Structures are given as structure tokens and as C-alpha cells.
Amino acid sequence: xxxEAGLDLVEIAPNSSPPVAKILDYGKYKYQAQKKAAEARxxxxxxxxxxxxxxxxxxxxxxxxxxxxxxxxxxEGDKVKVTLRFRGREMAHQELGYKLLDRVKADTAKxxxxxxxxxxxxxxxxxxxxxx
Numbered sequence: 001x002x003x004e005a006g007l008d009l010v011e012i013a014p015n016s017s018p019p020v021a022k023i024l025d026y027g028k029y030k031y032q033a034q035k036k037a038a039e040a041r042x043x044x045x046x047x048x049x050x051x052x053x054x055x056x057x058x059x060x061x062x063x064x065x066x067x068x069x070x071x072x073x074x075x076e077g078d079k080v081k082v083t084l085r086f087r088g089r090e091m092a093h094q095e096l097g098y099k100l101l102d103r104v105k106a107d108t109a110k111x112x113x114x115x116x117x118x119x120x121x122x123x124x125x126x127x128x129x130x131x132x
Contacts, residue, residue, distance in 0.1 A: 084124060
């Protein structure tokens with residue numbers, strides 16, 4: 001039947017019983033599958049990880065500017081890595097840093113979820129947030 005129609009006999013599901021085959025133009029089928037894959041790649045959003053760097057003794061206005069940036073990153077669908085860097089004697093007051101990270105968590109609770117809890121890496125604490 002396929003030869004009479006000038007088309008190809010293509011096996012769709014060889015493992016089922018009975019095996020499924022279709023009569024179609026194989027070149028056209030491959031072309032359409034390739035177009036569909038290219039369209040799917042075009043619509044894909046690559047999630048980036050943006051970084052916000054903080055210090056333990058950050059002032060309120062500076063903190064608000066950073067939080068607006070975080071908000072914008074979440075609206076764009078990106079993840080945010082919050083890095084809190086300690087310098088010199090600030091290492092002796094790490095509780096201030098953790099207090100600041102708790103404030104960040106509270107302020108972003110409605111729009112973000114914590115993907116990675118705060119953890120120490122040398123002289124800095126890193127936390128990763130993802131949009132809800």
C-alpha cells in the first residue's frame with residue numbers, strides 16, 4: 001500500500017503487540033520533528049543565578065536597594081545567590097550576619113523559596129533563593 005501511494009512505511013511502536021506502523025512521507029516527518037524541536041528550544045527560558053553581595057553592617061537604604069534588585073531578578077524568573085561577606089573583626093560577630101540573612105528570608109518569603117539554606121564557605125555565608 002505504501003509503495004502504491006509513493007510513501008514510506010514507518011514503524012512507530014515496534015515493542016507493542018501488534019507493532020504499530022504508519023504510511024507517511026518519512027522526509028517530511030523528520031523535517032516537521034526537527035522544526036518542532038527547534039521551536040521548543042526557542043521558547044525555553046534559561047534560568048540564571050544572579051548574585052547579591054551583602055555585608056553584615058549594611059545600612060537600611062542600601063539594603064532596600066539590594067532587595068529591589070532581588071525582586072527584579074525573581075520577576076525575570078532567575079535564581080538569586082545571596083552572599084554575605086565578613087571582613088576583619090566582623091568574623092567575631094557572625095550572629096549579625098545570620099540576623100541579616102533571616103531578614104532577607106522574611107522579606108522575600110512571599111516571592112521566593114529557599115533552595116539552599118545559609119552555609120559558611122570560608123569568610124562568607126551563601127544562601128540560594130528561587131522564585132515561587
